[in-house]
Amino acid sequence: MSVIQADKTVCEGIGMCEAQADNYFQIGDDGLVDVLAAEVPESDRGYVRAAIDSCPVSALRLEG
Amino acid sequence: MSSFHDRHLLVVGAGLAGLRAVEGARGAGWDGPITIVGDEPHPPYDRPPLSKAALTSDEEPVVPVLRSCEVLEDLQVRHLPGVRVHGLDTERRTVTTSAGDLGYDALVIATGSTATTLSGLTGLPGVHVLRRYDDALAVRDSLARSRRVVILGAGFIGSEIASAARARDVEVTVVEASSRPLKRAVGPRAAGRLVGLHAEAGVRLLTRTTVSGVRSSDRGVDAVELSTGETLTADTVVLGIGAQPATAWLAGSNVALDARTGGVLCDRTLATSAPGVWAAGDVACVEGERREHWTAAGEQGRVAGANAAGAGEVFAAVPFAWSTWHGHRIQVVGETTAADEEERGDGLVVYLRDGREVGAVGIDSPAPIARLRRALAAQHVTADA
Structure with a gap:
């Protein structure tokens, strides 16, 4: 099991994460990322990793 | 017959589109060798920070690499830095470069553009x-x-x-x-x-x-x-007067260019006119349009790489771009030129066609932009189904 960490002070609300994994990420009413589910099972790790890597301001991390 | 796992994917251009092509191909099951060629000395890096943080930050700038060394290792991709491409022979499936000839079974053209x-x-x-x-x-x-x-x-x-x-x-x-x-x-x-x-x-x-x-x-x-x-x-x-697609090396090849934009002609699968050759990013002209944005380059790269590996995907992303001017966050989504334009409050300008919202420009207005982008993406999926 891996865990998503989001840094809202870095997030610019660009939404690449949501475009690729909308069951894990959504841009909220404050215009910043909300993590809908922080824990990522092994089966989803690949595409969540891709969504995290696609963040142009490096606001997301996958730990574990 | 060469076995499938010996087949060589060559990606020319080591920017976002090229890197995403590598990831798209691996994601779609390409298990042969992959080479990515770039004419700069740096590992694949991200361009948006060049006109933003790299100019304004007080800290000494570093190359904004797209992926860590570990991730590149996991992708099992050979990166050839500082290599210029000179020509393409689609019959012999060979790219001529400053480091000698490179053969390929599949080729992704992602050479980007050159500032005017x-x-x-x-x-x-x-x-x-x-x-x-x-x-x-x-x-x-x-x-x-x-x-x-x-x-x-x-x-x-x-x-x-x-x-x-x-x-x-x-x-x-x-x-x-x-x-x-x-x-x-x-x-x-x-x-x-x-x-x-x-x-x-x-x-x-x-x-x-x-x-x-x-x-x-x-x-x-x-x-x-x-x-x-x-x-x-x-x-x-x-x-800052625009950029021309970097296609000089394709002169005399069978890869057709778009007469109006000068980009490499592609259909929605990112296939070019030459067999075994795909294109993505700023160099690509997809159905008559060059979309010179970060989001399009990444998605086109992924689709081109996946299709080089036999996936059969189409490029259908909602246009999206962002920028920061004088501390204000600017976001542009969907169609924002030809449609009816309506000014709303909260820094939002919305574009309508037949009364339906088809795009928007937001200044410090990320929440409505995110909602519209979500709605447009859902429509894209429905329209493709």
Whole structure:
């Protein structure tokens, strides 16, 4: 099991994460990322990793 | 017959589209060797920070790499830096390069574009374009030593550089040839609001104006002469007047180019006119359109790589771009040129067709933009089904 960490002070609300994994990420009413589910099972790790890597301001991390 | 896992995927161009092509191919099960060739000495890096953080941050800039060494290792991709491509033979499936001939079974063209220059200005100390990391270092260095900068072109790159210069308290004049800036990107009302951000920040914008001459000394550029007769003192000049697809190496190959845009002709699967050859990013002209945005380059790269590996995907992403000017966050989503334009509150301009929202430009308005982008993406999926 891996865990998503989001840094809202870095997030610019660009939404690449949501475009690729909308069951894990959504841009909220404050215009910043909300993590809908922080824990990522092994089966989803690949595409969540891709969504995290696609963040142009490096606001997301996958730990574990 | 060569076994499937011996097949070689060659990606020419080591920017975002090229890197995503590698990831797309691996994701779609390509298990043969992959080589990515770039003409710069750096590992694959990200361009948006070049006109933003790299110019404004007080910290010493570092190459904004797209992936860590570990991730690149996991992808099992061979990166050849500092290699220039000279030609393509689609019959022999060979790319001629400064490091010798490279054969391929599948090829992704992701050579991007080259910043447009003006004869008479290019090569003069203090005159810059901004496309590559090394350009960004030069612009940063030049801005740090400047009191007055002239920027040619009021598009997104020019505006971001203007913003970086104002943040350093440099006097800025933007010179724009057309009567209305951002014509290719957004409608007149959104353009008016965006241009207003420059005025608030103390940027002088001259429209319907071109450069007629330049004055220089041993130190470099001293002043820019304008079509209006005015002369602007300047110690830095930056050109933000567009970019041409980097296709010179394709001359004489079977890869067809679009007559209007000069980009590599592609269908929605990113396939070119030559068998075994796909294209993605700024160099690609997909169904008549070159979408020179980060989001499109990444998605086109992924689709081209996946299709090179046999996936059969189509490129259908909702257009999306972002920028930061003078501390204001700008976001552009969907269709924002030909549709009816309606100004709303909260920094939002919405575009409508037959009463339906098809796009928007937001200034510090990320939540409504995110909602519209979500809705448009859902429609795209429905339309493709």
